[in-house]
Amino acid sequence: MRLVTKPFGEIEVDDRQRIDFPFGIFGFEGLREYVLLDSSRPPFYWLQSIERPEIAFVLIDPKVFRPEYTPEVSAEELEEIELSDAGAMLVFAIVTVPEDQSQMTANLQGPLIINRHTKRGRQSISLNPSWRVRHYILEELAQKVSDKAC
Numbered sequence: 001m002r003l004v005t006k007p008f009g010e011i012e013v014d015d016r017q018r019i020d021f022p023f024g025i026f027g028f029e030g031l032r033e034y035v036l037l038d039s040s041r042p043p044f045y046w047l048q049s050i051e052r053p054e055i056a057f058v059l060i061d062p063k064v065f066r067p068e069y070t071p072e073v074s075a076e077e078l079e080e081i082e083l084s085d086a087g088a089m090l091v092f093a094i095v096t097v098p099e100d101q102s103q104m105t106a107n108l109q110g111p112l113i114i115n116r117h118t119k120r121g122r123q124s125i126s127l128n129p130s131w132r133v134r135h136y137i138l139e140e141l142a143q144k145v146s147d148k149a150c
Contacts, residue, residue, distance in 0.1 A: 003035065005048045006056035013037070017120045019047070019114055022080070025094075026110060026123050029056060034121075036114075044095065047112070059092040060106055065140040069131070071111040073124035081113065081120040090114040095137065105134040 014093045015036040024032055033050040036059075043064045049055035062069040071091050083089055091113055093106035108131035114121035 003048070003050060004053040005035075005037065005046070007037070007039070007046050007048070008053060016119075018050070019119050021121050021123070023122055025057070028055060029150070035111065045092065047092070047094075058095040058097055059112065060095050060137065061134075062091060062093045062106060062108055062111065063104070065137050066108065066135070069108060070128075071113055072126050072128040072131075073111070073113065074127065077122060077124045078113070081115045081122050083113070083120075085117075088115050090116050090118045093135075096134070102138075104137045106137050107133050108135050109122040109133045122147045 001013055001017065001033055002010060003099050013035050017037065018033045019036055021032050021034060023052040024030060028049075031051050035048050035050060037048055039045055039058070043060055046058040046061040047059050069091075078084070078089075084119045091111050093108050096107070098104070106111045109132065110123055110125050111126060112121055112123050
């Protein structure tokens with residue numbers, strides 16, 4: 001399908017990239033149809049709204065900078081997206097990118113969980129209080145590299 005996107009303009013998108021968020025995303029509950037796009041700047045991805053081209057989220061796999069991360073959400077929320085097999089789970093964090101791009105943060109408290117088989121997703125609230133709304137990606141990556149060097 002042809003789709004107008006915020007990051008890439010008009011592009012051809014494979015139907016396998018479609019993700020249905022039956023409950024929307026916090027603050028965007030009315031938007032339920034998205035596509036997951038690779039970014040030109042790994043390790044980032046784009047979650048592009050199909051319904052509103054101006055709405056797109058930058059995502060990152062939290063394990064890139066927090067290898068120990070697990071979303072720790074309720075079983076009921078996983079059932080809502082028909083997720084019973086942990087191997088079918090994709091987890092992303094929404095990234096906030098300030099204009100100067102210096103202090104990018106990832107929301108580990110509100111992960112996006114996607115069932116890779118059913119292509120259904122939801123945003124949940126982590127039951128683990130140590131995960132915050134703002135984790136500084138570059139600082140935590142630098143700490144990870146520093147820890148490996150020691």
